[in-house]
Amino acid sequence: MKRPEPLEIFQPASVEEASAIVKEKGPGGRFLAGGTDLIIAIKEKGLAPKYVVDLKRVPNLSGIREEADGSLTIRALTTMREVEISPLIRKRFPFLAQSAAEVGSIQIRNRATVGGNMANATPSADVAPSLLVLEARAKIASAGGERVLSLEEFFHGPGQTAMLPEEILTAIVIPPTHPKLVGEYIKFSPREMMDLAYVGVAIALVLNGKEKRCESVRIALGAVSPTPMRARKAEAVIEKQIFTEELAEKAGEEAAKECKPISDVRSSAEYRRAMVGTMTKRALLNAAAQRPGPVPWVERRERRY
């Protein structure tokens, strides 16, 4: 019996090079970003990738930038912590910053990247619902060029995305948004921190005038279907209507119907479904109450109740 070869690690200096390595080495490799999923999978869950391509040496893969047209680019290797504390994101989309702040601990958020989290396609990823309601797009590159997909098309299932093995997620782009857009993200889990969402609900809402007519609404759910999902039937309940608590409750009921939760060691599907209803209602009410700007921990916690 021979000892196995040590794990082969590549550190390419460009996206093209990274993609070429995968093309050449064939399937069975993994990209490494922050490593908060991959390293644990290798060390504790028996994952044995054939090789690893570390993307951290590729220049210009991290950072948050506002473009001239008002769109926002979050490059793939931007850490969760950077999203959490970015003044730009806190100002424009405080709920997105908040969803990043819900991930793990500060230590984890200092390593974990937005791109890694999206490419890993965990159904319970906290930032995914917030990005879905902002109709974010995924920028994907390979040696063969670049393409852009909506994030909704990007997710295919748990751990599965629309990307080919040699493709690399390089950025998330949030298109220009309505100036009156408000939003909310509620993570529901039994513990106050360092937990996975049982249910995650994100809302983006534009209300018009004193009567609060809903010009547009987007609702996205995490941890209750194979991929983070938009709750379009729930949106339809509110769209173009005058926003009321009753309507929020009805939207919650609709969201509970259209989600596809499973039962696992954390909770039953029935409970998750019920919580989608409750949390969707609460998130809608919170969003409609418009609380712009950064949100302290205590208040974030209160808003779940």
Next chain:
Amino acid sequence: MEQLTIVGKPVTRVDAEEKVTGEAVYGYDLVLPDMLYGKALFSPKPHARIKRINTEEAKQYPGVVAVITGKDAPWTHGESIKDKPFLAQDKVRYIGEPVAAVAAMDEDTAQAAVRLIEVEYEDLPAYFSPEEACKPGAIPIHENFASYRKFDFIVPGSMPNVCEHFKLRTGDVEKGFREADLVLEERYYVPVIQHAAIEPHSSHAQVDPESGRVTIWVANDAPFRALHEISEALGLSQEKIRFINPLQGGGFGSKGGLKVETIAVALAYHTKGKPVRVKFNREETFISTLTRHEAVIHIKSGVKQDGTLAARQMTLYWGAGAYAEKSPTVCIRGSLPAPGPYRIPHVRVDGYAAYTNKPVAGSFRGYGIPQGAWACEQHMDEIAKKLRMDPVELRLKNIFVDGDLAYWGEQLHSVGLKETLIKATQAIEWGKPPGFPASQLGGEEARRLKPNIKIGKGFACISKPTRTPTTSKAGVLVNSKGEITVLAGTVEIGQGCSTILSQVAAEELKVPLDKVRMAPLDTDMIPFDASTTSSRSTYHMGNAVRRAAIDAREKLMEMARPMLEAKNEELACSNGKVYLKDQPQMALPIGDVVRRKLGNDGIVRGDASYTYEIGKDLDLETGHSDHASAFYMYATQAAEVAVDEETGRVRILRMSAAHDVGKAINPLNCAAQIEGGLAMGIGSALHEEMVIDSQGKVRNPSFLDYHLVTSLDLPEMIPIIVECPEPEGPYGAKGLGEPGLAPTPAAIGNAVADAIGVRICDLPLNPERVYWAIQQKRAKGSSRWLTEVA
């Protein structure tokens, strides 16, 4: 009593600095020269015969030094029942049982080789509930149980798979029920949880091929007991075995007995004298070390209209897991006080510790008290509700006070229970309408806007015995610089014993605390101590160190007498000096006394031993004893909770904990013990549960899915120290290690029932369980784990 100088003062922990700077070396950190790395193969079957093991491929793997199975380690061990093999023999009894082990040049190699071991199993029927396992006709998990060596107090009884049947018989319960105005019967359940010490288990072992001497480095909480157990298992004299105890990163009862030690020792016999380290990761710690007993508890009470308890009958099924470990004594000491700290004329208790095909259960901070309290204290509140009585009033009518004859036949003294009850409930403003700090929920308006939030209050009382009789010995050394070294076998498991024992030595020798040092724990050097368990150390080892320090002091005074030209004059000690009482200016530093008498390298040594003598042993038929415990610890905790009815989420708003400690040798450390206990108790109340599926597999063996509390989950904690002195204890001290978490889940359970109007009989009170309970109450339904509140 003389004025105390250091005892009773909130001094900073003596080990604080090395711990916060990361200097401290724990068992898990320890690296020995030429060390090999061990890994084990764990059973994937809950109950199966081993038909064949093939280790050939693993042995061929480069870098492997030894591959062993049960055949290579033909030993069994067990504290009270010798039933557990070092590595599985012929059959496996739970998923996670070590079946084979590898020693190799590094951990990855060892792990890779473990994967090459092939085992063929033949499945056997398995039991996952203690009630099922002891039903008539159940097949035995231990076929040879009758032939195992056992402690003589073990009473297995006639039911299958029962390794201990504890009986308590006082009065005539049937008569009591007939005389009662209200008879209430309920069933409660406490699931399997784990200690979750931050440092997982590890052990190093080395066997010297020439002398046959076995050295074990392990953060064990009872090195002398472990030494005895190894010596019995290997048939080796105790002189040939040495335990060296590095610091322990938390134990809570999980690190006594032999866990990973057996694998390390078995491997060390096959490594030609090289030491082997076996280090469990978190998953291995979850599945293959120790858990807390799950308990099915039936409780039935008869009560008079005025609230006087007339009779109580309890049947407790303790899930022992696959091996007996400490189950017999958990069953005895957990079942005996389970009817609660109350005067009850007629009591009948049957406690059964039953083998199951689950991970092994054993000692866990509280030793059976939290399980009994979960049932008894919620049951008390149900009685109060039925009688339309204030739960505090009901307790006051019945609780133990000084001089009571407890239902196990012991006359009680130093009972601080009533004071804890009054102080704990006052601290959360018992009786006042659900008041909570306005800041918590945004005041009146927020409450009006949040009709989904229900507020409730609850509390629970406990008494806890300690392991009795036991012995602690200690030595105290004084050198020519006036420095003190304390030799004590109490293990610093994070509880603060090194500070407490240093304070005791400093007090008796009248030296500043920084002159005192605790010697490292090595069984070759340190006098015997029974164990660092059962909240016994401050009392037992405190007494031993105190006496040893007095012995050293008296020797010093005797030596100083001619030096101070004292004939019959009385001597005293103060501020590191011996002096004449009448002429305090005639003083000598104690170091000078040693130097002048014995030279620069001289050492004065004081020695002492402390044993609490009991009168009669426990009567095996009635469970009675006139001294069941050296002392009793009393506590009441009270909680105010907010329950979100739309989600079932329970938030604790504030929680008080009043503990009768006898005498707080270090009030700061006492408060920390109480807060630590609360944090642990809150975790077990709200989310902790080892989810074991219908195949016996632990489904959540990680901190991702096994939910300990985080700092943000903790409420405002109000520790309250009550001092009702124990005459035998050092300076009046009792113990405090365990009770911190014992009444916590029951207090929270009572508060939740108060908030939502439904009694939930199963732990934990996680959002989903509470949510469905509320839904069922709304649907006017009920289920097996719910009883509607009248």
